[in-house]
Amino acid sequence: MARTPLMAGNWKMNMDHLEAIHLVQGLNQELTDANFDFSAVEVAVIPPFTDIRSVQTVVEGDEMKIKYGAQDVSTHENGAYTGEISASMLSKLGCSFIVVGHSERREYHGESDALVGEKARVALAAGMTPIICCGEGLDVRKAGNQVSHVLAQIDGALAGMSADDVKKSVIAYEPIWAIGTGEVATPEDAQEVCGAIRVRVGELYDAATADAVRILYGGSVKSANVADIMAKEDVDGALVGGASLKADEFAKIARFNA
Numbered sequence: 001m002a003r004t005p006l007m008a009g010n011w012k013m014n015m016d017h018l019e020a021i022h023l024v025q026g027l028n029q030e031l032t033d034a035n036f037d038f039s040a041v042e043v044a045v046i047p048p049f050t051d052i053r054s055v056q057t058v059v060e061g062d063e064m065k066i067k068y069g070a071q072d073v074s075t076h077e078n079g080a081y082t083g084e085i086s087a088s089m090l091s092k093l094g095c096s097f098i099v100v101g102h103s104e105r106r107e108y109h110g111e112s113d114a115l116v117g118e119k120a121r122v123a124l125a126a127g128m129t130p131i132i133c134c135g136e137g138l139d140v141r142k143a144g145n146q147v148s149h150v151l152a153q154i155d156g157a158l159a160g161m162s163a164d165d166v167k168k169s170v171i172a173y174e175p176i177w178a179i180g181t182g183e184v185a186t187p188e189d190a191q192e193v194c195g196a197i198r199v200r201v202g203e204l205y206d207a208a209t210a211d212a213v214r215i216l217y218g219g220s221v222k223s224a225n226v227a228d229i230m231a232k233e234d235v236d237g238a239l240v241g242g243a244s245l246k247a248d249e250f251a252k253i254a255r256f257n258a
């Protein structure tokens with residue numbers, strides 16, 4: 001089965017809502033100027049919560065085909081949860097994706113695999129696609145335990161999820177030692193873990209589910225290295241941090257096969 005590649009730009013805590021409008025317009029201009037085929041590669045931006053309404057306004061107003069999403073979601077539907085944002089609020093804003101379990105949230109907010117899985121289910125229940133993040137730290141990589149470490153994260157996050165839900169989900173393998181460091185994993189490193197994740201999904205569910213789930217690589221992806229990573233059979237796209245903050249550079253990443 002042909003999986004549609006996904007290039008998602010995780011802006012993290014960068015760009016206010018005015019900068020966001022500028023960046024999305026710039027990205028759209030770069031892609032339309034290049035006659036980009038949005039049906040062949042999905043392109044999404046993942047801005048901070050405060051930008052999403054503005055991004056929705058420009059995307060809908062200019063009938064852009066760029067998709068967008070949020071960096072986190074509450075597991076609660078509503079109520080006395082100060083500071084949290086619910087899935088229904090995000091789906092009302094036209095979000096297509098919710099990043100769950102990014103390593104920065106796991107580290108600074110103590111998010112567990114079980115919580116990450118719950119957030120993924122909440123996103124799915126509201127009709128959005130979770131981008132479920134996993135990845136090992138440098139110590140685990142140095143000990144050569146990256147595959148077992150990541151598979152344990154996947155087992156934990158997917159627990160209780162149906163095959164249909166997993167088919168609709170995206171998994172992002174982001175080795176922590178490669179995030180924001182300029183040290184990109186080799187295409188072989190990316191394939192080793194992404195391939196192992198797909199095999200595990202096949203074991204937990206079935207071949208059709210393993211075939212359908214999209215698996216992204218993230219960690220110092222740029223236009224200069226994306227094509228080699230994308231050439232690997234189990235890599236279906238990229239979750240891009242720093243390089244997604246520049247319209248021309250992120251457009252080049254989306255055009256990896258141009």
Ligand SMILES: O=C(CO)COP(=O)(O)O
Pocket residue numbers: 010102174178179180181182218219220221239240241242243
């Ligand atoms: O964490 C990342 C995306 O979620 C990767 O960030 P960088 O592309 O800046 O390394």
